[in-house]
Amino acid sequence: xxxxxxxxxxxxxxxxxxxxxxxxxxxxxxxxxxxxxxxxxxxxxxxxxxxxxxxxxxxxxx
Numbered sequence: 293x294x295x296x297x298x299x300x301x302x303x304x305x306x307x308x309x310x311x312x313x314x315x316x317x318x319x320x321x322x323x324x325x326x327x328x329x330x331x332x333x334x335x336x337x338x339x340x341x342x343x344x345x346x347x348x349x350x351x352x353x354x
Contacts, residue, residue, distance in 0.1 A: 293335075295342035297351040303327055304339035311336060 295301035300323070307328035310317045320328055327336060 293338060295339045295347065297349060298344050298347050299323075299350050301340060301342050301344060301347065304331075304336050307331065308333065308336040308340045 295304060303322070303324040304327055306315070306320060306324040309315045310320050310324070310328050311333050317325075317328060327339075331339075
């Protein structure tokens with residue numbers, strides 16, 4: 293499933309880095325923390341590798 297916004301893609305990238313041990317899990321905040329806990333490395337990689345071009349900065353929750 294591709295990321296729907298640049299913010300989601302960035303959060304997935306941070307969560308993926310923590311899951312791989314590149315950064316500390318305690319450095320994560322908000323969405324990236326919950327993504328790291330609830331998603332597999334493969335799912336995070338799929339979101340994180342989504343191209344940002346043409347994506348909105350944020351998507352409303354509705």
